[in-house]
Amino acid sequence: MGIDLVPFKVCPMNCVYCEVGETTNLTCKTDEYVPFDEIICELDDYITHNPKLDYITFSGSGEPMLHSRLGEIVSYIKKSYPNYKLALITNSVLLTNPKLLHDIIDVDLIMPSLDAVSHDIFKAINRPSIEVNPDEIIKALIELRENFRGQIWLEIFLIEGVNDSDKELNLLLEATRKIKPDRVQLNSLDRPGVEAWVKAMNPQRLQEIRDYFAIELGETSTIEVIAKVQRKVEYKNFNPDVVEQVLGLISRRPCTNLDLSKTLGLHVNEVNKVLHSLVSENRIEATHEDRGAFYRIKG
Ligand code: SF4
Secondary structure: OEEEOOOOOEEOOOOOOOOOOOOOEEOOOOEOOOOHHHHHHHHHHHHOOOOOOOOEEEEOOOOHHHEOOHHHHHHHHHHHOOOOOEEEEEOOHHHHOHHHHHHHOOOOEEEEEOOOOOHHHHHHHHOOOOOOOHHHHHHHHHHHHHHOOOEEEEEEEOOOOOOOOHHHHHHHHHHHHHHOOOEEEEEOOOOOOOOOOOOOOOHHHHHHHHHHHHHHHOOOOEEEEOOOOOOOOOOOOOOHHHHHHHHHHHHHOOEOHHHHHHHHOOOHHHHHHHHHHHHHOOOEEEEEEOOEEEEEEOO
16 A cells, blocks of 8 residues: 655655656655655555555655655554554665654664766756766665665666666765665566657566576566566556546646646555556557647547
8 A cells, every 4th residue: 555745746856767757846844744644544444444554655656755744644543553563665865864863763664776976877767956966875775775674676767778878877876885685676568668769668678687697696586677668558547537538638638647636536555556558559559748748649
């Protein structure tokens, strides 16, 4: 189960591959973006039914560590529902603030990202807010490993022709050796990103990189490819009415995911899932304009 701690799309980065959409609030400022009481109330309501969950995961439409009361939320869940495990998906930026480490120390699994070591490549992919740089992120990840007893699964998003050169891969490898994550997860584009030029990496190339990392890192970390190389189109998880409503709206005029989310009163993540399946099935296509990706009927 995912908990969205910030509204769409508050983040210290504006990654070219972001599947959620263009960052609208590029910031490193922590705040109570979603009221603490609202989060706890919704959580209590959901957990009353004792759902079977692998993890309760802080993730969503932006960077969860930007929530100023994350530490209190973690403590509340650990105290009230000790049988559930907690995971945090983060772009690693806020880990550079040592004060925030205390907030997440009781989480069971942290999944931080590191896509590049070279400053120019880091900027080209992650397009961070001005105060962020990869050296500080790597240092923070090393410190995290030294102080955090839970699992760390480091995600590296690979883009062909950008961060897959031998030089950059070796820099990433060197950083990974120092960070010592339990796992390294290699990812590539699965859904349309913010920029149309970002394409999914060739699966064979991804596998070669995985094998190279596995040989170089030996037994220190498990290396895996998490990119979905063959995307299955499944509608059975979607309400068929929603698919029809989305198709109906974009057959009248091109819409962004946010347009559809507002008009249909659905969470943007739900709309994204439907859009991405329709794109994979070749029924609709996206064109990228100033306001983001616009979807229209193909043909
Ligand atoms: S850090 Fe995550 S949420 Fe933020 S822009 Fe990058 S991919 Fe999107």
